[in-house]
Amino acid sequence: MNDSFPHFTTRRRDFLRQAACAAVGALSARATIRDLSLINTGAGQETFTDYKALVCIFLAGGNDSNNLIIPIGSDYANYAAIRQNLALQLNSVLPITSLNPDGRQYALHPTCPELTTLFAEQKLAFLFNTGPLVQPINRSQYQKGSVAKPPQLFSHSDQVTHWQTAIPDQAPLTGWGGRVADLLHPCQYTLNQDGVPTANASKVALCTSLAGANTFEVGNSFAQFHVSTSGAVTLGGVTGNRLQAVKDILSLQSTNLQRNAYADVTRRAIDIGDTLNLAIAPTLDRTDSSYTTQNNNATWYWRTGFTGIYNNGELGGFPNTSLGRQLKMIARLIAGRSPLSMKRQIFYAQVGGYDTHTAQVGTGAAPTDTSLGSHANLLNELSEAVYAFQRAMEQLQLSDKVTSFTASDFGRTFPTNGQGSDHGWGGHHMIVGGAVRGGRTFGTFPTLAVNGPDDTSTGRWIPTVSVDEYSATLARWFGVSQSNMSSIFPNLNRFANPDLGFMMP
Amino acid sequence: MNKKIALSLTALLLLAIYYFATSKKPSTVIAGTSVQPSKSTPSAASARPQKIFPSDSNTALPSEETRSAFLETTQRPATLEARNQVEQVALLIRDFRNALHQNPIGDNQEITASLLGKNQKQISFVIPVGSIVNEKKELCDNWGAPYFFHQLSASVMEIRSAGEDKTLWTADDIVER
Numbered sequence: 001m002n003d004s005f006p007h008f009t010t011r012r013r014d015f016l017r018q019a020a021c022a023a024v025g026a027l028s029a030r031a032t033i034r035d036l037s038l039i040n041t042g043a044g045q046e047t048f049t050d051y052k053a054l055v056c057i058f059l060a061g062g063n064d065s066n067n068l069i070i071p072i073g074s075d076y077a078n079y080a081a082i083r084q085n086l087a088l089q090l091n092s093v094l095p096i097t098s099l100n101p102d103g104r105q106y107a108l109h110p111t112c113p114e115l116t117t118l119f120a121e122q123k124l125a126f127l128f129n130t131g132p133l134v135q136p137i138n139r140s141q142y143q144k145g146s147v148a149k150p151p152q153l154f155s156h157s158d159q160v161t162h163w164q165t166a167i168p169d170q171a172p173l174t175g176w177g178g179r180v181a182d183l184l185h186p187c188q189y190t191l192n193q194d195g196v197p198t199a200n201a202s203k204v205a206l207c208t209s210l211a212g213a214n215t216f217e218v219g220n221s222f223a224q225f226h227v228s229t230s231g232a233v234t235l236g237g238v239t240g241n242r243l244q245a246v247k248d249i250l251s252l253q254s255t256n257l258q259r260n261a262y263a264d265v266t267r268r269a270i271d272i273g274d275t276l277n278l279a280i281a282p283t284l285d286r287t288d289s290s291y292t293t294q295n296n297n298a299t300w301y302w303r304t305g306f307t308g309i310y311n312n313g314e315l316g317g318f319p320n321t322s323l324g325r326q327l328k329m330i331a332r333l334i335a336g337r338s339p340l341s342m343k344r345q346i347f348y349a350q351v352g353g354y355d356t357h358t359a360q361v362g363t364g365a366a367p368t369d370t371s372l373g374s375h376a377n378l379l380n381e382l383s384e385a386v387y388a389f390q391r392a393m394e395q396l397q398l399s400d401k402v403t404s405f406t407a408s409d410f411g412r413t414f415p416t417n418g419q420g421s422d423h424g425w426g427g428h429h430m431i432v433g434g435a436v437r438g439g440r441t442f443g444t445f446p447t448l449a450v451n452g453p454d455d456t457s458t459g460r461w462i463p464t465v466s467v468d469e470y471s472a473t474l475a476r477w478f479g480v481s482q483s484n485m486s487s488i489f490p491n492l493n494r495f496a497n498p499d500l501g502f503m504m505p
Numbered sequence: 506m507n508k509k510i511a512l513s514l515t516a517l518l519l520l521a522i523y524y525f526a527t528s529k530k531p532s533t534v535i536a537g538t539s540v541q542p543s544k545s546t547p548s549a550a551s552a553r554p555q556k557i558f559p560s561d562s563n564t565a566l567p568s569e570e571t572r573s574a575f576l577e578t579t580q581r582p583a584t585l586e587a588r589n590q591v592e593q594v595a596l597l598i599r600d601f602r603n604a605l606h607q608n609p610i611g612d613n614q615e616i617t618a619s620l621l622g623k624n625q626k627q628i629s630f631v632i633p634v635g636s637i638v639n640e641k642k643e644l645c646d647n648w649g650a651p652y653f654f655h656q657l658s659a660s661v662m663e664i665r666s667a668g669e670d671k672t673l674w675t676a677d678d679i680v681e682r
Contacts, residue, residue: 153610157658357655358674419674422612423656458612 045187045481048343052401053334054478055347056177056216057323057386058164059408061355062156064375064421065428066414068112069096069126071448073105078448082459086361086416088370096120099439106441110371111380114387115430119439123390123399124432125502128443129454130470131410131426131463132162134169135494142456154423154460156355159409164216166471166489176471177346178219179488181206184479185222188343203275203340208333210326211350216407224348225272227333229325230289231280232273246270279336280329286310287317302331304391306384318392323351323385331392334402344479353378354408360420375420382406386432399434403503405474406430407467414459415450425456426463429470435477435504442502468492469500477503583669586635587647588679591666593633594644594652595681598662604628608662613643613651620644646679657682 070088071079072095080087093107094116106126108116118124134148141147150168152158162168166176174182188202205225207217217224227233238246247270250263284291285300287309302316309317318328326349337345353374361376362369370376386404393399411427426446432438446454446461454461468489476499480488485498492498597620602608605626609619617638622629638644643651646666653673655663661682668677 152607152656152659155608155610155656155658157661357653417673456611457615 045184045479045484047189048184048187048479050401051337051343051398052478053337053345053347053398053403054177054474055327055330055349055389055402055404057327057382057404057406058160058211058214058216058348058350059354059378059382059406060160060350060352062159062409062412062423063354063378063406063427064356064360064412065408066412066421067370067375068109068379068430069106069428070109071104071445072107075104075448082415082448082450084416085418086370086421092371097439098441100441102441102445104445109376109379109383111376112383114383118387118390118432122439123434123436124430124438125436126441127429127431127465127470127500127502128441128445129411129426129461129463130429130443130465131461131467132159132166132168133463133466133468133495134491136466136496137462139453139455139462142462153425154410156409156423161215163407163409163467164214166467167491168467169491172215173218174220175214175216175218176475176488177207177216177348178222178224180475180478180480181217181344181346182219182221183484183488184344187479188341202342204272204342206342206344207346207348208330209348210329211348214348214350217346217348227276227329229329231329231332232276234273234277235270243270276333276336276340279339280332281336283332283335285317286312287320302328302388302392303395304388306388316391318388319381319384321381321385323349323381324388326351327385327389328392331389331396334393334398335396346478351378351381356412356420357417357422358419363419386430390432393433400504401435403431403433403435403474403477405432405470411461414448414455414461424460426454426461426465431474431502437502437504440502442500465497465500466491466495469495469497472498473500473503581669583647584677584679587666587668588681590633590635590647591652591664591679591681594636594664595662597630597633598664601628601630602660607659608656609654610656613654614641616654617642617644 064086066083067086067088070076070093072090072093076090080090088107088109092110094110094113095105095107096116096119098106099122108119115124119126132150134150137147137149142149148169150159150162161172164175164177165172185202185206188206205222207219207222207224209217209224209226210229212226214224235243235246247267250267250270252263254260254263283300283302285302301310301314302318304316304318306317306319307315309319318324318331330347330349333340333347334345356373356375356378359374362372389404390399393402406429408427408429409423411424412421413424414421443465446452446464449455450459451457454464456462468491472485472489472492475488476482476485485492598608601620601624605624605628609616609624611619620630620632621638632638632644635647636644637647637649639649639651641651645651648667648669648671650667650671650673653665653667655665657663664681665673666679667673668675668679670677
């Protein structure tokens with residue numbers, strides 16, 4: 001009895017939620033003044049002939065970047081004295097040599113040897129003390145309250161929103177990735193002599209999320225496309241004649257406009273899911289969840305240099321971690337860009353667990369072992385996944401076309417709370433890719449002193465680089481023209497460096 | 506005519522389904538005691554999450570020792586008092602939010618200062634009786650340990666008392682939102 005029924009293993013609601021919103025060209029009814037502004041200004045953008053992708057890696061919970069990159073040399077004693085049980089042992093950290101020395105020596109967390117390699121290869125750069133700002137602010141202004149601060153500092157959800165919208169002093173409506181997508185999506189088409197797109201060439205949305213709904217990719221005109229680490233969500237168990245029957249039913253015209261619209265969304269969702277899964281099929285490797293031994297035509301290997309991931313002795317593969325699986329799917333989507341006719345793509349990956357108030361370092365029998373604990377595990381996951389992704393881009397010969405960058409709720413307090421660290425403000429971030437001016441550090445490293453010039457009061461760094469400057473530098477590389485920058489980042493002119501210089505022209 | 510009969514039958518069928526669905530409400534089992542959910546408007550106290558042991562219909566009840574230990578810990582006068590104080594602090598934060606349309610921000614010291622008047626409207630809120638402000642101007646629980654304020658969003662603040670062991674993030678912490 002059951003066998004005679006089609007098996008909808010994916011709940012219809014989930015399927016529509018995750019896939020239907022990918023509909024390219026499905027302009028929402030909530031057109032606003034900003035829409036009009038972006039559409040008008042978009043005419044000033046050139047049609048893209050090359051390919052570029054931005055990958056946002058969001059470290060949810062607030063990364064303790066004070067232990068991602070640490071000062072060694074004369075600054076280490078100060079670092080160790082204040083961080084106490086959180087302080088990394090000097091003999092365990094991984095020194096790096098910057099091409100633009102700022103008078104300090106730095107080292108990375110001992111669980112990040114892959115990041116050390118990428119830094120040495122000049123494919124990774126660090127940006128110091130970055131965070132949401134309404135306008136530049138110093139310690140004196142912070143304490144007097146004489147300069148506006150982002151609302152609800154130190155609160156998770158608010159700071160995530162500020163990071164992802166880059167407009168902390170306005171009600172959150174769109175993310176900066178979504179606004180860039182609104183502006184640039186039409187630039188993937190060929191324009192006619194009047195500057196109007198002649199065809200809707202790209203087959204999926206410019207913004208793709210591997211981590212569900214996010215603010216970063218919310219635009220006014222184009223919805224973000226959600227995919228899982230296995231690919232697009234499709235109607236499970238419905239194939240062949242059954243699938244054709246579903247499509248035929250969806251093609252029936254009705255006098256009921258709502259029914260027609262529903263059928264249209266469903267049909268489009270099926271089509272987009274199929275198109276995308278077809279596009280990524282060639283890069284199915286033997287570690288994918290959908291790989292079966294019967295599927296012996298899957299001969300793709302990710303040449304990442306890791307050992308022990310492929311079970312047949314082949315070298316390479318992505319680490320089987322949350323971030324590893326997400327970045328692997330992003331690599332597959334990038335590899336499948338041509339069938340999808342994509343010229344620009346923005347991806348969002350997220351990994352949680354960074355809210356390390358407790359158990360940040362080793363506990364129990366090894367309370368001072370900073371190579372243990374939740375933060376060490378998280379940084380190791382980050383290091384391996386980012387490295388694998390960068391190697392995958394090199395394999396696809398797209399290293400200089402794809403830039404990954406980190407973002408996080410906030411940095412964390414510099415002094416220990418005894419078991420971990422608490423919510424801070426500014427933090428250090430990294431940018432990875434062949435187009436990055438790697439092997440360098442950007443921004444100013446904070447003075448590591450409680451109640452020092454960079455501290456609010458308890459070891460929370462006041463950012464000296466704004467999210468606006470960080471994001472604008474990435475957006476400029478991605479193809480947003482100078483004239484359109486203020487449409488995407490309305491507060492950018494309040495800050496000194498609209499281009500921080502960490503991207504090659 | 507047939508249409509009317511069909512409609513009547515459908516209505517009867519729906520009534521029957523409703524009757525059977527509502528006549529046997531599942532009961533909530535708390536510490537092995539069957540309790541029918543109250544039909545009265547839940548008070549703030551009854552709306553709070555409670556520690557619930559699983560029903561004995563599916564899983565074995567915890568041992569008598571476990572239940573005793575649980576009750577002994579949670580019913581200890583000092584713990585009950587601390588729980589009451591954490592609830593009062595949560596209400597205080599709620600009052601702050603209602604008055605200023607946002608939560609106080611920062612560490613304990615900054616939040617305590619905000620509660621005591623260092624806020625946009627210079628409103629001084631009354632610290633709950635029994636709560637202590639220590640020499641560092643931090644709001645403390647009745648064991649003298651500073652509360653930990655975990656800022657989740659503009660409208661949600663988690664307040665954590667370290668409990669009797671005065672160590673945060675251990676099993677005896679008392680947490681309220």
